[in-house]
Amino acid sequence: MTGRRSSTATMHQVAAAAGVSQATVSLVLNNTGGSRVAESTRLRVLDAARTLGYRPNAAARTLRDGTAGLIGFVGDVVASSPFAGRIVEGAQARAWEDGLLLLTVNTGGDAGIEDAAIEALLSHQVAGIVYASMYHRKLTIPDSLIDVPTVVLNSEDAAGLARSIVPDEVGGGLAATQALLDAGHRRIGLINIESPSSGLPAAVGRAQGYREALDAAGLDVDPRLVWDGDGNPQAGFDGTLALMALEAPPTAIFCANDRTAWGAYQALETLGLAVPEDVSIIGFDNQETLAPFLRPGLTTLELPFVTMGWRAVDTLLNDSAQPDGPEQVSCPLVVRESVARPNRTAG
Structure with missing residues (x-):
């Protein structure tokens, strides 16, 4: 019978394997050490955690930080659109940089599904919600999001209550x-x-x-x-x-x-x-x-769907000050073969 590495390694075991205190392990694995932990020590702790198969306790993190390491993403038909789904790609990439997961709900524009989805996400103690739309428009965010960290993506919050990320x-x-x-x-x-x-x-x-x-x-x-x-x-x-x-x-x-x-x-x-x-x-x-x-x-x-998705989560995590109006992301020119010099004189 082939032996398996335990999936229930504790922080104490990681500390013993790395030759450091449990407090040091906590600082490293929760990304709160900063300059207080030497780089060589940080790498040793991460290597020990990887070798032992350590996984952080999501329930404990929820009790400690008030969040479950999750970002909520609510879209109308963004996730199923053939091209706008790249918004999710950008948002997910930025969330993962901080070790967070993106929980995505595609509502299909159904208000009932949207309400239920938001309530479910909030019950999971998400760190905040990205509220996305398939096309650039002015919208009103649901009342349930007014006191929740929220960034409106690919649209503008008409009331100016939430930060918005839109194309220029x-x-x-x-x-x-x-x-x-x-x-x-x-x-x-x-x-x-x-x-x-x-x-x-x-x-x-x-x-x-x-x-x-x-x-x-x-x-x-x-x-x-x-x-x-x-x-x-x-x-x-x-x-x-x-x-x-x-x-x-x-x-x-x-x-x-x-x-x-x-x-x-x-x-x-x-x-x-x-x-x-x-x-x-x-x-x-x-x-x-x-x-x-x-x-x-x-x-x-x-x-710039990927960039806008990335910026939405980054804005949510950094809790930056509300700007005057939505943040506009530039739209790059993609040159192919449909433009040439005119071959006749315009009248």
Whole structure:
């Protein structure tokens, strides 16, 4: 019969194996030693704990610290979204840096499930809760979270009670338009994902960035070049047909999400036009199941899901002061093959 290493090693046994006091073991394993424990001693304790198969007592930690070494993550459809699930990846990575686990609940937008999930997480003495949304919007956090350490992720707490981590929509819209300007385009269309009058932060911010880039280049915004879609391929298709039917059509189009850009590609193909030889296209999202596989590959702005998830947990753990407004995370430009210099003179 093969012998097995015990999974119930005690802190006292770790101390004996490492040749140190139990107090020293406690300081090291609970990450509270700081400069009080020499690095050589710390490594010796960790090696002994690993060899003996020591596991910290979660119940004891709950009694001592008031938390169970857990972070709660509540999302609407974040975890099941094909691209926004990377938020969970970033949040989990940051939690693990402090030896914490992320408990994730996907509510599907069901208020009853959300209430039950929050109550269950709080009953497990989580250190705090990340309250996440699939898309950038203004929302109201549940009453049960008002007195709980909470960070709103990928949305904004309308009441300003909780800290919020969101993508920099204005900066992204500006960067997208600037990339087209840098390629030599001066007549640039915009197909948005909603009307800015909707108040949707992504629609408002991306359109604002578009206007700011044109203004900085000394160009007026031609309202005929702006089309308010709904974020779906059909709107990109219809908007592109309308823009290209103008007497002076655009030489480039900024599509405010990748699905809209997909529709724009189809419309241009229907018209017998090529991307980017006849019209340059730039998107927003860097949806990994779509943008790299369009032909040509779509140049787009990446929603920084991993970074935002990481920042949400980091903010929660560091208990930093509430800033004025949400923290904005920049959206990097992902260059592929859908942008080129214009091959004709705009009217």
